[in-house]
Every structure is written in C-alpha cells, then in structure tokens.
Amino acid sequence: MKEMVTLNRKEQKRLMVLNQVEVGWMRGREAAEVLGFSLRHVRRILAAYRKDGAAALAHGNRGRKPYHALDPGLKKQVLGLIQSKYAGCNTQHFTELLAEREDMVLSRSSVRRILLEAGIKSPRKRRPPKHRSRRERYPKEGMLLQIDGSRHDWLEGRGPWLSLISAIDDATGKVLYALFREQEDAQGYFLLLRQIVESYGIPLALYHDRHGIFERAKNEPESLEEQLEGRRAPTQFGRLMEELGITSISSRSPQARGRIERLWGTFQDRLVSELRLAGARGMEEANQVLGVFLPGYNQRFTIPAAEPGSAFRQPGEEFIPEKVFCFKYNRTVGSDNVVRFGGYRLQIMPTNGRRSYAHARVEMHERMDGSLAVYYQGNCLATKPAPPEAPLLRARSTARATLRVAVSDDPAESAVAAKK
Known part of the structure; x- marks a missing residue:
C-alpha cells in the first residue's frame, strides 16, 4: 500500500517546477529563481525527489519544536532587562551588555527577534547608502510580470482624469494588456489578469507595489478569525493569486519596478499624443484607442527573451x-x-x-x-x-398620541383637545 503524502500549496508549486526540470522544460538556474532557492539547493531537493518521490518535498521538521528554540524564561529575562536596567540601548549594544555583564551569550538576531516580538524597536536606525543597478531580466516569457497603475490627465482636459492599469512582461518588455479605469481598483486588476490568463496563460509570479489592493496594511488590526488562524486574511486580489498559484512579490520602491515605471513615462508621451489625435473625450473612447495603440507599441519595443519558449501555465479543463x-x-x-x-x-x-x-x-x-x-x-x-420584507410597524403610545393632538397654534383648541 502506497503511503499518502500531503503537500501544502508551496510544496505543490515546488513539485510542479521540479517536474518541469525533469522533462527538460526548465533549467535548474531558472527553477532556482522561480522558487527563490540557490542552484545548489535546487539540485539537492531534485536529487531527493528522484530518490523518494513527492515525500521528499514535505519538511521533515513539520510539527516539531526547533532544537535551538530559546527557553521562554530566558526571553522573559531579556525583556525585563531591556525595559529596566538597559532601557534605551540599541540592539547591538544590548547584545554586548548581555554577554559582558549578565553572562547571557545570544546572537544579535536572536535578541532582535525577542524584542520585535514584544513590540520593542531599536531606538537607533542606520541606513547605509545603497548602490542601485538594473536587475537582469528574467530569461523566459511568463516567469515574471510587473503590474501597476498610473493616474494621469491622459485626456489633457478633454475629459476626466483616468487610471491606466497595465502588465508588462519582464523578459521581453511586452505589454500583455492594459485598460483605462476611473480609479485604480481591484476590479480593474481582476479584468487585467483574466485577459492575460485567457490570452497567454497563468504567469509564475507578479511584481507589484504595496497598494492595499495587493496586501493588507501591517498596522491594520487583525480580526478574531485571523488571530485564531494565525495568519492575515489576503485581499481579494491576494486570494486570486493564491488560487491561481501565482507568486506575489512586493517591491519597496518605485525604482525596484523600473521597467513599468519607465513604461508610464513612454505612455504619457506617445499614448497621450495618440489620444489627442483621436480626439478621445471619455474612458470608453480611450480604451478603443488603447486597443489599437498596443500592437504597434509591442512590435516596436518588444525584445526577444533570453531563452525560447514560454513559462505561462495553461489552466486545466476544469477551470471556470x-x-x-x-x-x-x-x-x-x-x-x-x-x-x-x-x-x-x-x-x-x-x-x-x-x-x-x-x-x-x-x-x-x-x-x-x-x-x-x-x-x-x-x-x-x-x-x-427573495420577496421584499414587510415594513416593521411599531405600536405607538396612546399618551404620546394624545399629547401631539393637544399641541396647536390656537390656545383655545389646545385646551379643548387636552380636556378630551
């Protein structure tokens, strides 16, 4: 009798990628980028998969207490010291003081994790200057799409301000789809992704900003159900990406999404001119112009991917x-x-x-x-x-009704009504 193996969604995705490596549809280096692993680790889990099958992908420590877990009493002692004797010390200094004066040898990362879990942040923050450089494109079409919205006076005063929502393939620079909306909203991104899935397939990953459409704000309070479940409920679009098995990647700055940010600069030049020449005055007319503009734009600016083929996944027959x-x-x-x-x-x-x-x-x-x-x-x-509900009638107080009758502009009438 074969042993049943239960894999979570992340492990199922690893299994799908490893199967593509096995049949030669994907290289090991590409699988490492998609899964977020090093090439060496991909080779390690691939060897284990060949030996033990899908069971090798299930984590062996699932349900076990970590061997190096810190004692709860030690955590309590650390928190007591930072809130009293060593209050105001930064994380690094506090770690050194623990080792020198309290004979408590802990790593800085462990001390930092204990403090952050208790809501205590280091009073001093250091942000060294960063050197920015352009990231290498993904090698195959469909491995990563960048999505974003741009609110702009696209009609140059001839109509209302509109938000343009678009998706660009990282490997080729091809604009897969775009549409104008009155606002940057979740429905617009649903329509965008649906058109891409129906035309090309399901991409492996989406690169986006930290808009509330994609992820919940960290300072938003958790509901009771979320506290019991131990995880924050995703947004509607986040739930959509989970159901489709799409990896969600959030960027921390517009510079990180340079490809689509540069696209907006180009569109605000070329597309605005096309809209002006067509005399578009509303969202419907703007979308018609956009449908004609995109094929020519892609023909001019799309570049070949580093590797042939497509990483788009086709939905199954049961997909509705x-x-x-x-x-x-x-x-x-x-x-x-x-x-x-x-x-x-x-x-x-x-x-x-x-x-x-x-x-x-x-x-x-x-x-x-x-x-x-x-x-x-x-x-x-x-x-x-359902049939409409009957209006809810409430009994009125007799005394209050009599009082309303007694009030009149004519004092004589009011007196007669009051006697009655």
Missing part, C-alpha cells in the same frame, strides 16, 4: 473563469433560507438533494458583471430574488 475571477465573501444563511448581501436578498432553492440550507455557511461570489452566485462546498446553488 467566472468561479475564480470574482469577489468572494462568506455569509450565513438565515432560517428562511435567505442570504443577505449588501442591499440584496437571495432565496436559496432546494439544490443537490438538500431541501434546506438554513444556518449553513456559504460563499457569495460577486462576479465582474455585477451578478451574484451562492456556493456551498464548491457547488453553485439555485437562487432567486
């Missing part, structure tokens, strides 16, 4: 775009089999042999066209608009 490219929310069905979403009320009909879904936890899908769908355990449920 409407089920993936949508906003998803969890809701609880009411006792009357009605689920509420915003200002909408949907009546769930008997589906899949089940007559009632009262109090069930379902998943609401808000699709890109604005329609709604209800899913339970992966199955789409039959729904219809």
Whole structure:
C-alpha cells in the first residue's frame, strides 16, 4: 500500500517546477529563481525527489519544536532587562551588555527577534547608502510580470482624469494588456489578469507595489478569525493569486519596478499624443484607442527573451473563469433560507438533494458583471430574488398620541383637545 503524502500549496508549486526540470522544460538556474532557492539547493531537493518521490518535498521538521528554540524564561529575562536596567540601548549594544555583564551569550538576531516580538524597536536606525543597478531580466516569457497603475490627465482636459492599469512582461518588455479605469481598483486588476490568463496563460509570479489592493496594511488590526488562524486574511486580489498559484512579490520602491515605471513615462508621451489625435473625450473612447495603440507599441519595443519558449501555465479543463475571477465573501444563511448581501436578498432553492440550507455557511461570489452566485462546498446553488420584507410597524403610545393632538397654534383648541 502506497503511503499518502500531503503537500501544502508551496510544496505543490515546488513539485510542479521540479517536474518541469525533469522533462527538460526548465533549467535548474531558472527553477532556482522561480522558487527563490540557490542552484545548489535546487539540485539537492531534485536529487531527493528522484530518490523518494513527492515525500521528499514535505519538511521533515513539520510539527516539531526547533532544537535551538530559546527557553521562554530566558526571553522573559531579556525583556525585563531591556525595559529596566538597559532601557534605551540599541540592539547591538544590548547584545554586548548581555554577554559582558549578565553572562547571557545570544546572537544579535536572536535578541532582535525577542524584542520585535514584544513590540520593542531599536531606538537607533542606520541606513547605509545603497548602490542601485538594473536587475537582469528574467530569461523566459511568463516567469515574471510587473503590474501597476498610473493616474494621469491622459485626456489633457478633454475629459476626466483616468487610471491606466497595465502588465508588462519582464523578459521581453511586452505589454500583455492594459485598460483605462476611473480609479485604480481591484476590479480593474481582476479584468487585467483574466485577459492575460485567457490570452497567454497563468504567469509564475507578479511584481507589484504595496497598494492595499495587493496586501493588507501591517498596522491594520487583525480580526478574531485571523488571530485564531494565525495568519492575515489576503485581499481579494491576494486570494486570486493564491488560487491561481501565482507568486506575489512586493517591491519597496518605485525604482525596484523600473521597467513599468519607465513604461508610464513612454505612455504619457506617445499614448497621450495618440489620444489627442483621436480626439478621445471619455474612458470608453480611450480604451478603443488603447486597443489599437498596443500592437504597434509591442512590435516596436518588444525584445526577444533570453531563452525560447514560454513559462505561462495553461489552466486545466476544469477551470471556470467566472468561479475564480470574482469577489468572494462568506455569509450565513438565515432560517428562511435567505442570504443577505449588501442591499440584496437571495432565496436559496432546494439544490443537490438538500431541501434546506438554513444556518449553513456559504460563499457569495460577486462576479465582474455585477451578478451574484451562492456556493456551498464548491457547488453553485439555485437562487432567486427573495420577496421584499414587510415594513416593521411599531405600536405607538396612546399618551404620546394624545399629547401631539393637544399641541396647536390656537390656545383655545389646545385646551379643548387636552380636556378630551
């Protein structure tokens, strides 16, 4: 009997990349860049995979306490010293004082980790000057896409300001798709990625900024569910990337996304001129001009990738775009089999042999066209608009009603009403 091996999403991605190396579709150095490993480590896990199969990819220490884990009592003692005797010392100095005066030999990284877990930051920060240089392009198309949005007066006063959302391939500089939106929003990025997946396939990684569309703010408080689960819930676009198996890479500065930042400089020159020549005055007209502009731009500025072939992954036959490219929310069905979403009320009909879904936890899908769908355990449920609720009438106090009648502009009428 074969042993069952359970792999998490990260390990499944490693398995997919190693299979591509095995059949010769990807080189070891490319696999190292995609997985974030050194070439030596890729060769090590590849050898283990050839020997033991998928079981070699599961971490051997999963569920075990680290051998070098620090004693909780030691952590408590370190925190007590930094908050009293050595208050105000920076991390490096504090580490040296612990070794010299308290006979506590710890590495600076361990001391820093203990302090950061307790919310104590070093009072002194040093940022040495950095030398910036252009990063080498990824060797194959589809390995990395840079995505971003640019808000600009694209219509030069003939219409409203618009946000241009685009994706550029890192290996070739090809603009895979772009669209104008009123604002830089999540729906725009959903439409962008869907068009890319349908036209080319699923890329291996996306390079983006730290906008709230892609990741949650660190200072945003965690919900009770997130605290119990031990991880922050992803944004809608972050959830989309997880479902598609796309690696999310955040940049810390615009200079790190130089390729797409330079693209905006070019577009704000060439594309603005094209929009002016076409006389575009609104978002719809601007998108039409953009559709004609992109093929010519790519023909002129796209360069060949260092290696032939494509790293785009094609979705499986069971892939349903409407089920993936949508906003998803969890809701609880009411006792009357009605689920509420915003200002909408949907009546769930008997589906899949089940007559009632009262109090069930379902998943609401808000699709890109604005329609709604209800899913339970992966199955789409039959729904219809629920009848409107009757207005809630409340009994009024007789005394208060009498008092309202007694108040009048005419004192004589008020007195008569009060006697009644």
